[in-house]
Amino acid sequence: MTAYHIFTPDDALRFADRHSELFGDHSKLSAVEFGDGNLNLVFRVSNDKGTSLIVKQALPYARCVGESWPLSTDRARIEAEVLQQHGRFCPQHTVEVLHFDPALSAILMEDLKQYQILRSELVKGKTFAHLASQMASYLAQTLFYSSDFVLSGPVKKAAVARFINPELCLITEDLFFTDPYCNHERNTIHTLILPRARQLWQDEELQAEVAALKADFLSKPQALLHGDVHSGSIFINADNCKVIDAEFGFYGPIGFDIGSLLGNLLLNYVACPGLFAPEQAEQQQAYLLAQIRELWQQFAAQFSQLMASETQDSALQNSRYQQHFLQQVLADSLGYAGCELIRRTVGLAHVADLEKITDASKRAEAELRAIELGRALIMQRAQLAQMDAVLSLVQQFA
Ligand code: ADP
Ligand code: MG
Ligand code: MG
Ligand code: MG
Known part of the structure; x- marks a missing residue:
């Protein structure tokens, strides 16, 4: 060796x-x-x-x-x-x-040289009809088969221990859940939105909800997460998509992976008016809304089907419990999507979707939409029980 x-x-x-x-x-x-x-x-x-x-x-x-x-x-x-x-x-x-x-x-x-990075493609205005359905399958299968629905208690605990990932989890704990909500030296904030960022540091209602989301990230080992499903970790082409870069993986809340992807689609959504002429922006936003709807519908359908047919533990076979479980996954996903929108705007690591907007005032408008949409998703995640309600909310930030 x-x-x-x-x-x-x-x-x-x-x-x-x-x-x-x-x-x-x-x-x-x-x-x-x-x-x-x-x-x-x-x-x-x-x-x-x-x-x-x-x-x-x-x-x-x-x-x-x-x-x-x-x-x-x-x-x-x-x-x-x-x-x-x-x-x-x-x-x-x-x-x-x-x-x-x-x-x-x-x-x-x-080598995925026949593929392109999803984020770069979305920033260029390219769209892929198969994105949501394929990512829904990826999420449903990876998350279900690593969960308590299939693993026995002892096997699951050994898996949790094998994927303890303290250092990379700490990066997420800091950058995702802590820094954006205080005046931290790691934050990168464009001057035009500094006043709005300062309000986040005083927003105790929001901070209480983010604390609850962070507590779940720390202590809800539901499934083996990828841990970093942003649109730079997804390679895509006309037929297929493949996920890379799983170094942030650990046993955490299922909604974290779904929320990371949702959050990245929404970052592109709020950026569209700054990236494209009005007609193209409208088309791309309609595409993203349809993909978000499909992502959740197909994830929920596949995960439900797997719970119904493949759950090993007899107590967890209870269908009322399973419905409740999925409802909570949706609420968690919306919360983590909201955190992603906020941290990519005022935290350390920004995204090309926003940074590629050349006009500073348009970029600031897009960043403000990201913050407001993120806040609304976090605050209303428990009430937004249906995807229709989520999509109506999102459309207020077109
Ligand atoms: P990091 O963990 O440092 O973020 P990534 O795994 O995201 O590293 O890879 C960084 C870049 O390397 C990707 O954006 C992509 O351009 C290239 N890359 C990584 N893995 C592959 C692969 N399997 N096929 C083709 N390019 C890849
Ligand atoms: Mg050889
Ligand atoms: Mg990485
Ligand atoms: Mg990477």
């Missing part, structure tokens, strides 16, 4: 060649580092016949900050194991892991 060292492109090339039969004659391999993420190194290793694989390596620190922000390389194990588990439950929509080396914290995986 080779001891940990930070890969050069040449190291990544040899790692890929050693652990794959795909390349054959390895004298003509080449490698480049091309990661655009915040935390890790990502290499593409290719041969001269167009065959390629991806090598992702965790650094002992956060790439975007440097050595002053140490971070355990165990996140590569979490990422590899979450992707492998999710790959068993939903191979169609999970990037395939070919090899994982724990000492090198390096993952060899399929």
Whole structure:
């Protein structure tokens, strides 16, 4: 076993060649580092016949900050194991892991070069009819099959322990639930919306609801989450979509993964008038509303069907309990979507959907819509029992 060292492109090339039969004659391999993420190194290793694989390596620190922000390389194990588990439950929509080396914290995986990052496509005004139905399947299958509905008590507890991910969870605990609601030095806030951000720091009603959502994030191990389902973690093309980058995975509330995706669709929704001419903005917003409706409908239908047919525990087979469970998942999802809208506007990590709006006053208007919609979703999540009511609310922020 080779001891940990930070890969050069040449190291990544040899790692890929050693652990794959795909390349054959390895004298003509080449490698480049091309990661655009915040935390890790990502290499593409290719041969001269167009065959390629991806090598992702965790650094002992956060790439975007440097050595002053140490971070355990165990996140590569979490990422590899979450992707492998999710790959068993939903191979169609999970990037395939070919090899994982724990000492090198390096993952060899399929190259999704036939796909594009969803966020970039949405920012360009591209839409995909299959997005919601495919992501609904991904969420229903990965979340159901890792939950108490199928796992026995002891097996579930062993799984929870295996996916304890304290350092990356702490990043979410801070950036998602804490920083946006106080004057924290990590926050990045454009001047035009500073007055509105300051109101968030005084908003005790909102802070109480965010505290409840954070408490659930800390202590509701319902299923093995991906933990970072934003639209930069989804690759898509005309036929399919696949999820990558599961290093934030842990056992948490099901609504967190659904809410992260909903929140990212809504970030694009509020950005549309700043990104596009009026007619295109209207069309894209209509598309997003339809996708949001379908995402929840199909998730709920599939999860209900799985609960009805595959639940092992006899007490959890109770159909009234199952209905109540799904209702709570919807409320949680709306709450976490609201948190995502707010933290991407006033927190540390912003999104291209808003940042690509070139006109500063239009961008500020979009950011204010994100904050108001986020707040409304968080505050009203328990009353918004039907998707129709959610969509009417969203339309007030067109
Ligand atoms: P980080 O954890 O640092 O955010 P990501 O897993 O999100 O890293 O990867 C960063 C970038 O590397 C992605 O945005 C994408 O451009 C590229 N990438 C990662 N995995 C793959 C893959 N399997 N196929 C093609 N490109 C990939
Ligand atoms: Mg080989
Ligand atoms: Mg990423
Ligand atoms: Mg990542």
